[in-house]
Amino acid sequence: MKKIFLLFLVFTFINLFSQEYHFDYSIESQTTKTKPNKEKSISTSFYDSKNKIHLHIDKYNDKMRAVIYDKDKNLRHSFKVTESKGFVTFQYTHTNDFSKHKNKDIAKDDVLEVKKIDSLQYQIIAFKNEKRNKKRFTALVTLEKSKLNYLEIGVDHAQSDEMEQKVRKFLDLNSNYILKRMQVDYSTGYSYDSSLKIKNVDFSLKLPEKLIIKEFDFIGEFQD
Known part of the structure; x- marks a missing residue:
């Protein structure tokens, strides 16, 4: 391709x-894809x-x-x-x-938590309930400063837009960022590592x- x-x-x-x-x-x-098999x-x-x-x-x-x-x-x-x-x-x-x-999304009421690791790295956790004792997934996103402003979180989840908004609250408003890499671990045992090249x-x-x-x-x- x-x-x-x-x-x-x-x-x-x-x-x-x-x-x-x-x-x-x-x-x-x-x-x-790292789990359940490599691909x-x-x-x-x-x-x-x-x-x-x-x-x-x-x-x-x-x-x-x-x-x-x-x-x-x-x-x-x-x-x-x-x-x-x-x-x-x-x-x-x-x-x-x-x-x-109108498709019903069982994840629409998940509780999202975003933690700052450093200025260009953030951890996103989607909890299945307010008690935060069950995770749906954990994602580690790595950013890079760029001319393009592109922070779309590529996970299959109803609140992906909200994830982006929560990450942006930590960022310098005078700079643009792109999502360079993302590592995702689902509670179902599915995990993958994704990197982007933008031209x-x-x-x-x-x-x-x-x-x-x-x-x-x-x-x-x-x-x-």
Whole structure:
């Protein structure tokens, strides 16, 4: 998949366009799962620093799809990704509307605790109750000063935004930071270590004026 980001990107669309997403950073995540078994993986996303929106690329059965999840609108936009003769094409396929879906999250009432280890390292603990005798996970995050202001805590938890806010309270308001590394240990026995590499890019994707709304089906997206 790394090949994609070294090629000149060409985007083909049909119809009029209603919205454009501009991406100015690529974020490569190198993750090493340490428990219950060791496994390494690399994934890359693109980031719109102005609107804080990601473009993720998924690969399944040698087919690639790109996805933008617009959190404010609860919309998930999908694109077919095709490589040919040194070019990469993104073609809009459909949109999933999650505005009417209400998923129950058992972790939404967890109690969060953030401890400062030093000026660039912080420990985050999610407790399952107010007694703080049961942990859901413990995370050690390492920051780095940067031109980009990027502190999104990449854990699958309902309060990830609150974690970021709690960490920011310790930081210098006159400086920007990126999340450089994160080590996470879940109470279920799953652990991983993830590091980020961030680079500048400059490209845009556009949506058609009339969106094609479909029900979400991950496997179905890779059929055509």
